[in-house]
Structures are given as C-alpha cells and as structure tokens.
Amino acid sequence: xxxxxxxxxxxxxxxxxxxxxxxCEIGKLCYSKNFIVGADGNIxxxxxxxxxxxxxxxxxxxxxxxxxxxxVDMQGQPVDxxxxxxxxxxIHLVSYxxxxxxxxxxxxxxxxxxxxxxxxxxxxxPVIPEIIVTIGGIPTTPFxxxxxxxxxxxxxxxxxxxxxxxxxxxxxxxxxxxLLDAFKKLDMLEHTARILWLAHTAKGGLEPLPEDAVRKLxxxxxxxxxxxxxxxxxxxxxxxxx
Numbered sequence: 001x002x003x004x005x006x007x008x009x010x011x012x013x014x015x016x017x018x019x020x021x022x023x024c025e026i027g028k029l030c031y032s033k034n035f036i037v038g039a040d041g042n043i044x045x046x047x048x049x050x051x052x053x054x055x056x057x058x059x060x061x062x063x064x065x066x067x068x069x070x071x072v073d074m075q076g077q078p079v080d081x082x083x084x085x086x087x088x089x090x091i092h093l094v095s096y097x098x099x100x101x102x103x104x105x106x107x108x109x110x111x112x113x114x115x116x117x118x119x120x121x122x123x124x125x126p127v128i129p130e131i132i133v134t135i136g137g138i139p140t141t142p143f144x145x146x147x148x149x150x151x152x153x154x155x156x157x158x159x160x161x162x163x164x165x166x167x168x169x170x171x172x173x174x175x176x177x178x179l180l181d182a183f184k185k186l187d188m189l190e191h192t193a194r195i196l197w198l199a200h201t202a203k204g205g206l207e208p209l210p211e212d213a214v215r216k217l218x219x220x221x222x223x224x225x226x227x228x229x230x231x232x233x234x235x236x237x238x239x240x241x242x
Contacts, residue, residue: 010067019045019053019179020066026106026179027055031062035108035186041171042086045104045179046096050074054092056083090152095175098160102175104182109171110190112197113138117168121200123193124231124238125208131192132209132217135164136230138189139237143168161236163229164189 012020023043030036030043041061044054055061056070070085072078076093078085092105116123117140124137131137139162144154155173158165164174164185172189176182200206208214218233220226231237 015047016053017066019047020069022179023053023055023069024064024066026183027061027064029183030106030108030186031060033187033190035110035190036061037109041106041108042088042092043104043106043179044089044092046102051079052089052092052096054085054089057086059083087147088151090149091155091173094152094156095159095173098156099175102163102177102182104176104179106174106176106179106182106186107171108174108186110186110193112193113166113172113190114170116140116193116197117166117170119200121196121206123166123189123196125196125206126214126217126232127199127206127208128192128195129209129217131188132214132232133221133224133226134228134230135162135185135188136232136234136236137238138162138192139165139231141165141167141237143170146170158237161229161234162231165237166193 023045027043039058039060042055043061044052046052052072053069054072055064056068059068068083070083071080072085072089074093076089088107091107095105124139126132126137139158141155141158144151155165155167166172172186174182174185174189176185196206
C-alpha cells in the first residue's frame with residue numbers, strides 16, 4: 001500500500017501523515033542511539049489544529065508504524081479510536097501549555113544524563129562553550145513519581161524557560177519547533193552529559209569556566225545570530241553555585 005492509499009484508508013491529512021511518519025523515524029533514531037530502550041520514553045508532535053500525535057502506551061519506539069500512534073486533544077482525550085496514549089502524556093501537555101510556540105516534545109532516558117542526576121552532578125555548570133552559547137545549561141527538576149499527575153507538574157516551572165531538562169532519577173525532556181529540533185537538543189543534552197561525566201570521572205569534580213569567560217561567550221550570541229532560549233541568560237533553574 002502506497003502513502004496516498006494509506007492516508008485515504010485512515011482519513012489522514014497530508015500534515016498528519018507526515019508527522020506520523022516523522023515520529024516513527026525519530027523513534028528509530030532515538031532507539032538506535034540508546035536514548036530509549038524497551039518501551040521507555042514517548043514522542044509527540046502538535047498539529048496545526050492543536051491536537052497531538054503521541055506514541056502509544058507500552059510501545060517500543062524503535063519499531064513503530066504510522067498507524068500505531070495515538071491522537072489526543074490538549075486535555076489528553078482521544079480524538080479517534082486509535083491506540084491508547086502514553087501514561088506520561090501529561091509531560092507533553094504541560095510542555096505545549098507552557099510553550100505554545102513549540103511543536104514537538106521528546107521524553108527519553110539518555111543514560112549519561114540520567115546518571116548525572118543520580119550522582120547529583122549539576123549540568124547547569126558553565127563548562128562547554130558551545131552549550132553556554134546555545135542553550136546555556138541543562139536544569140534538573142525534582143524527583144516526581146512517574147505515571148502520576150505530580151510528574152508533569154514537577155517540570156512546569158522549568159519548561160517555561162528551558163528547552164531541555166532532566167528529571168531527577170528518571171529521564172530527559174526536550175522541546176522544539178519541530179521533531180528534528182527537539183531531537184537535536186536531546187543529542188546535545190546527552191553529548192554534554194557524557195563529556196561532563198568523563199571529566200568528573202577523570203578529575204573527581206567539575207570546574208566551571210570563570211564568570212568573565214562565560215560573559216564573553218554569552219556576548220557572542222548576538223554576533224553569531226543565536227537567539228535560542230538560554231538558561232544562563234534567563235537564570236532558569238540555576239542553583240546557587242552558578
């Protein structure tokens with residue numbers, strides 16, 4: 001069955017069909033990079049009509065087909081008779097509520113980033129120049145019980161002012177203007193965590209760059225045309241040591 005026939009069979013618009021395929025591709029990419037394993041994590045995209053396509057409960061994200069996805073409204077209620085949405089849909093709803101300009105949310109379990117939260121290492125420390133200039137740093141939100149309403153509420157204050165975060169002992173949330181943008185930030189998040197983890201292991205601690213060096217790096221943002229949300233500029237989720 002070709003794409004047109006599949007769209008007609010399910011009554012999908014071109015936009016919906018494209019986003020369904022893209023979510024499946026991003027799921028395969030996340031799975032191949034070990035950002036998710038088994039049935040962990042969830043991926044969503046918001047359509048022009050405000051409804052949300054999201055990976056279903058209990059599915060392995062590396063092996064999805066477009067018809068496997070759930071379709072819900074902004075209250076998390078199903079809009080068709082498709083699969084049941086992820087039990088962590090609330091993470092996505094809160095993200096879209098607080099950041100209506102964003103169109104994609106990835107919740108994954110990147111191992112180095114999660115390990116940093118378990119070890120109590122702050123990924124907001126200004127250490128890596130490229131991260132300082134782009135996203136600033138990666139806040140950690142307090143532990144909240146997965147599968148309960150307290151989990152999405154635990155990220156609400158931080159997702160307002162950061163495109164990336166890690167939930168204590170749990171996983172990451174990255175948001176973007178589209179699915180690839182959200183994945184790019186996830187890739188940056190885990191790469192940063194890996195570098196910081198290696199440095200911490202080798203040295204026994206992390207030394208942030210001096211304040212003057214951080215200031216100079218942030219000043220290059222306008223020169224480079226970088227306008228991303230930056231947690232060092234807006235002081236989002238910063239701890240006392242920064």
